[in-house]
Amino acid sequence: xxxxxxxxxxxxxxxxxxxxxxxxxxxxxxxxxxxxxxxxxxxxxxxxxxxxxxxxxxxxxxxxxxxxxxxxxxxxxxxxxxxxxxxxxxxxxxxxxxxxxxxxxxxxxxxxxxxxxxxxxxxxxxxxxxxxxxxxxxxxxxxxxxxxxxxxxxxxxxxxxxxxxxxxxxxxxxxxxxxxxxxxxxxxxxxxxxxxxxxxxxxxxxxxxxxxxxxxxxxxxxxxxxxxxxxxxxxxxxxxxxxxxxxxxxxxxxxxxxxxxxxxxxxxxxxxxxxxxxxxxxxxxxxxxxxxxxxxxxxxxxxxxxxxxxxxxxxxxxxxxxxxxxxxxxxxxxx
Amino acid sequence: xxxxxxxxxxxxxxxxxxxxxxxxxxxxxxxxxxxxxxxxxxxxxxxxxxxxxxxxxxxxxxxxxxxxxxxxxxxxxxxxxxxxxxxxxxxxxxxxxxxxxxxxxxxxxxxxxxxxxxxxxxxxxxxxxxxxxxxxxxxxxxxxxxx
Numbered sequence: 001x002x003x004x005x006x007x008x009x010x011x012x013x014x015x016x017x018x019x020x021x022x023x024x025x026x027x028x029x030x031x032x033x034x035x036x037x038x039x040x041x042x043x044x045x046x047x048x049x050x051x052x053x054x055x056x057x058x059x060x061x062x063x064x065x066x067x068x069x070x071x072x073x074x075x076x077x078x079x080x081x082x083x084x085x086x087x088x089x090x091x092x093x094x095x096x097x098x099x100x101x102x103x104x105x106x107x108x109x110x111x112x113x114x115x116x117x118x119x120x121x122x123x124x125x126x127x128x129x130x131x132x133x134x135x136x137x138x139x140x141x142x143x144x145x146x147x148x149x150x151x152x153x154x155x156x157x158x159x160x161x162x163x164x165x166x167x168x169x170x171x172x173x174x175x176x177x178x179x180x181x182x183x184x185x186x187x188x189x190x191x192x193x194x195x196x197x198x199x200x201x202x203x204x205x206x207x208x209x210x211x212x213x214x215x216x217x218x219x220x221x222x223x224x225x226x227x228x229x230x231x232x233x234x235x236x237x238x239x240x241x242x243x244x245x246x247x248x249x250x251x252x253x254x255x256x257x258x259x260x261x262x263x264x265x266x267x268x269x270x271x272x273x274x275x276x277x278x279x280x281x282x283x284x285x286x287x288x289x290x291x292x293x294x295x296x297x298x299x300x301x302x303x304x305x306x307x308x309x310x311x312x313x314x315x316x317x318x319x320x321x322x323x324x325x326x327x328x329x330x331x332x333x334x335x
Numbered sequence: 336x337x338x339x340x341x342x343x344x345x346x347x348x349x350x351x352x353x354x355x356x357x358x359x360x361x362x363x364x365x366x367x368x369x370x371x372x373x374x375x376x377x378x379x380x381x382x383x384x385x386x387x388x389x390x391x392x393x394x395x396x397x398x399x400x401x402x403x404x405x406x407x408x409x410x411x412x413x414x415x416x417x418x419x420x421x422x423x424x425x426x427x428x429x430x431x432x433x434x435x436x437x438x439x440x441x442x443x444x445x446x447x448x449x450x451x452x453x454x455x456x457x458x459x460x461x462x463x464x465x466x467x468x469x470x471x472x473x474x475x476x477x478x479x480x481x482x
Contacts, residue, residue, distance in 0.1 A: 157417045162457045163394040163439060167413045174415045223419070310413045 036075075036139055036292035040132055041262075041299045044124040044149055051081055051097055053116040053134065056293065074116050077138040083120050086129040095122040124298075126151035132296055145289040145296035150263045153180040155304045156223065158257050165310035166255075168230040176226040178259060178302065180217065186267035187215040188260045189226055193237070194253040195328070197244060200335045205253070210236040214274070216267055234316075234323055244327035251329045252317060254308045263298035367426050372468040374398075376423040376476045378416065378436055383450040390442040392418050394459065397435050398425075405433045405463060429470045435463040436478045 034055040042049050055075060081097040097118035124130070126149050134143040156177040158166055166174055176189060189212040196203040210233065215226050244250055262270065265288045272286050287293050311331035317323050318330035329335070367373075380391045397410035404410075414423050438460050440447035445455065452458035462480045 156419055159418075161392050161394060161439060161441070163437060163459060164392075164416070165395070165413065166415055172415070175417065175420070177417065177419055312410070312413055 036134075036143060036294075038132075038134060038143060038145070038289055038292045038294035038296070040145070040294075040296045041266075042124045042130060042147070042149055042297070043299055043301070044126045044152065045301065047121055047123055049083070049120050049122070049124065050100065051118045051120070051132065051134070053079060053081075053118070053292075075136060075138050077136045079116065079118060079134055079136045081118050081132065081134040083122065084131045084133065085122075085125065086131065087125065088128075095120045124149055134292075139291070141291045143289055143291040145292075147263060147265055147288065147296050147298060149298045150180075150182045150185060150261065150300060152300050153178050153259075153261060153302055155257060155259060155302050158304050158307045160304065160306045165308045165313075167310040167312045168228070168233050169312065169316055170231040170234060173230045173233075174228040176212075176228055176257065177223055179223045180261070181220065182264075183218065183220040184264040184267045185217045186262045186270045187217065187224065187226075188212075188262070189215060190258045190260075191228065191233070192256040192258060194255065196251040196253060196335075197248055198335060199248055203251075203335060208237065208240045210240065214270060216271060234320075237317070237326070238322060241326050243325060248327065249329050249335055250327050251333075251335065252309055252314050254306060257304040257307060259302050261298075261300045261302070265295050265297035266299070269295050269297075370429050370470050371426050372429050372470050373473040374425045374427055374432070374434075374466060374468055374476060375473050376414075376425070376434065376436070376478070378421055378423060378478050380418075380421075380438060381480050383440075386440060386442055386446055386450040390440055390446065392439050392441060393436075394439050395435070395437040396423060398427075399433045399435070402433055402465070405435055410435075427468045429468050431465065431467050433463060433465050434476055435461060436480075437461055438480060 034057060037054045037056055038051065040049070040051040053075065078099075079097075083095040083097065085093040085095070087093070097120045100117045100119040129146060129148050131144065131146040156179055157175060158164075168174060178187075191210045191212065193208050193210065195206055195208070197206050198204055212226065212228065215224060217224050265286075268286045285293060286295075288296055314328070314331040317326070317328045318333070376396060378393055378396055380388070380393065382388070383391065393416040396414040396416050397405075397408075398412040399405040399410050412425065412427075414425070416423070439457050440450060440452040441456065442450075443456065447458055448455035452460060460480050462478050464476070466474050466476055468474055
């Protein structure tokens with residue numbers, strides 16, 4: 001009986017000591033260590049390839065209101081980086097990156113000064129494995145990444161053929177097709193619409209681009225079928241185009257269909273970022289670098305040019321209640 | 336004993352209760368409006384002597400209300416054709432219509448001309464006919480390009 005009482009007292013004292021020992025001073029906004037962030041996308045159709053290196057930073061307020069300053073993104077030390085081509089037939093070849101002062105960028109949120117940007121001049125071979133190695137005294141370790149360069153692909157539809165036209169109406173879309181021979185990839189399709197704007201004396205050719213939703217592919221040697229929704233096509237044109245200047249009209253010329261393919265690593269990264277409820281949600285910060293965040297992958301572009309719209313499409317754009325304010329001429333009408 | 340006695344009755348009830356396919360007959364797509372039917376076009380690319388298969392392409396598949404509007408190229412419906420799709424299924428109000436299909440040849444040299452395409456490369460061949468759409472039914476159209 002006495003032993004039981006003693007053990008209870010000891011247990012209570014132990015619990016009290018345990019609770020008092022806890023420190024509630026949690027530092028939720030501690031500075032932490034930054035991590036290298038590297039982006040390198042090889043393009044087999046180009047001869048110059050870029051590597052961007054920065055470091056991660058912490059945000060204490062709404063990031064969109066206060067973009068990070070240059071100093072919080074860049075490393076002070078120089079970088080030494082090289083690309084290794086692992087060709088099974090011709091063996092290994094090394095290409096060294098050099099500093100690049102290129103700062104032109106068509107979009108983006110971050111500053112453009114002091115970008116940690118390097119470039120390498122070489123011809124990338126499709127179906128070949130490439131590795132990138134990055135070293136700097138400031139980095140905790142050597143950064144290494146590998147990727148298999150995806151080959152180009154072929155757009156099957158739309159394809160230019162004399163006399164062939166595309167009809168798009170709110171209830172009539174178009175099946176976009178392309179064929180590839182690699183297993184995992186992500187595609188960013190888009191339509192670039194060309195039109196003339198002006199009056200009877202002078203016209204200027206203009207372009208509007210509509211981005212279509214990303215397409216993910218998980219099968220080898222297959223035709224990828226995507227759908228250009230007619231209703232979304234007109235909605236996109238209405239959103240992108242403002243009213244024409246007074247006295248000016250527009251005339252539809254045609255469209256190019258563009259697809260940018262990203263390799264397996266890009267597919268995994270984008271799939272993870274896209275939807276938290278998908279099976280890839282655990283790889284939101286997917287990276288194929290050892291020692292850094294970011295991505296080392298391939299991107300390939302393909303375009304189908306000179307595709308024509310049918311008279312039905314031109315007339316709908318010119319006369320429908322939703323689009324007639326955009327000032328497009330009907331089929332056969334002149335400026 | 337009583338179970339076997341009522342077994343024939345149970346079986347009769349089971350087999351006569353419903354026909355799962357009864358309602359489906361004649362109503363291929365419940366979403367189409369009344370008085371509408373289907374037109375199914377088998378847009379077949381013919382085999383031409385001396386022209387490889389990949390050299391012949393579908394160009395257009397269009398529909399008109401009358402034969403004279405067909406000749407004036409005034410179509411009320413144009414299908415987005417593809418070399419990778421042969422079967423096109425459309426929904427129309429019941430009635431009489433005209434279809435027109437166009438193909439071309441993209442081979443170099445005299446291949447297309449020798450194969451019967453007027454003008455040679457990118458010359459067009461036309462096929463057309465009248466067809467009837469019946470409420471709730473499918474009218475099958477097959478292209479021939481015999482002209």
